[in-house]
Amino acid sequence: MKLLIIGGTGKTGRELIKQGLEAGHTITALVRNPKKLKITHKKLKVKKSDVLLPESLDLPFQDQDAVISALGHKRFFIKTSILSRGTQNCIDAMQKHHVTRFICITSLGINESRFKLGIYYTLFTIPLILYFYFLDKSKQEKLIMKSHLEWTIVRPGQLTNGKKRTTYKHSTKVGHYIFTKMISRASVAHFILQNITSLTYKYKAVGIVN
Template sequence: MKLTVFGATGGIGRELVRQALDAGHEVTAVVRDPARLAVTGDRLEIVRSDLSDPEELRPAVRGRDAVLSGLGARSREDAGVATRLTRTVLDAVEAEGVRRLLVVSAAPVGPAPAHDGLLDRAVRRLVSAILADVYADLRGMEAELARSGTDWTSVRPPRLQDKPLTGRYRTVVGGFPPRGRFIGRADVAHAMLALIDAEETLKQGVGVAY
């Protein structure tokens, strides 16, 4: 497949690029600073952009089978970037007629598991309160997706960890795995790539966790 990855210098974005290349895909990585992308490959094209102009992004998504995004706030001070930058990506994707778009969101944006215990519910409420601005940004991002004409999927992980790829995790379409507290960034990327052709995830949020 021909894929474009936004946010390719982030933890999940780098894994998306690396794993997609390992799987034999052609990858276009859109980054602000190419020097920060420590991934190389014969099938890798690097495009530099600050994501301010959708017209500038159109060549980077033209003719792609899918677009994947790891864009999002890295701190509470960055809240707002996910909605703003995803809107720019959507404008470019829709202008070029690319249908498939997968993005990273977060577990608290979706519904809580029905059978979580008191501790899990308490932790969820606490984290949601501390990172309220970040999650409001992600909800805004998902609202932009819902208004678009793309076949989008929002992948919603819990607390992220830097762990090696395992390929072993749980996913729930339209919900979240019970007692799912952690997942490695590499496995989030693995899930996103695995869901590209999953029709049951179109226009859906997908909870993913160990």
């Protein structure tokens, strides 16, 4: 398939590119800084774009079968709309170019998975550090849900740089109110690539943890 990966220079984005190429897909990586991407491959195209600049999205979204978003940032302490605005721009670009399949990574703890990232996140990390970030992620999810795309939202537990597993827990119910469940970025990438064409989680927000 022809896959567009948003956030290709990020830790999960790189895993998606690496595993996507290994699986034989043709990958376009949407990145702000191509120099940051150290992967080269004959089936990898790199497009310099910024999701906050709609005019930069035309080329990357052309002629794709599916779009995967691993968009994220570290501006935690200020009010932000990077994820929601950036995602709305991507949704608009997909509609313009008739690309329908969209898989987007958000997080456990958002919307109806509230409190499912464990008590430490619920009482400390989310209210004190990630408050604005999670508010924006919640908006981001709602925009995806009301879009006309064939969407799947993937909500991981706490991300690690551990090895890829091919067995893990995924459902609309995973996560824990007390304990923080983890999952490696490599396993999240594996799950997403397995689910591009699957109907199981179409129009659903699915949690994933070890």
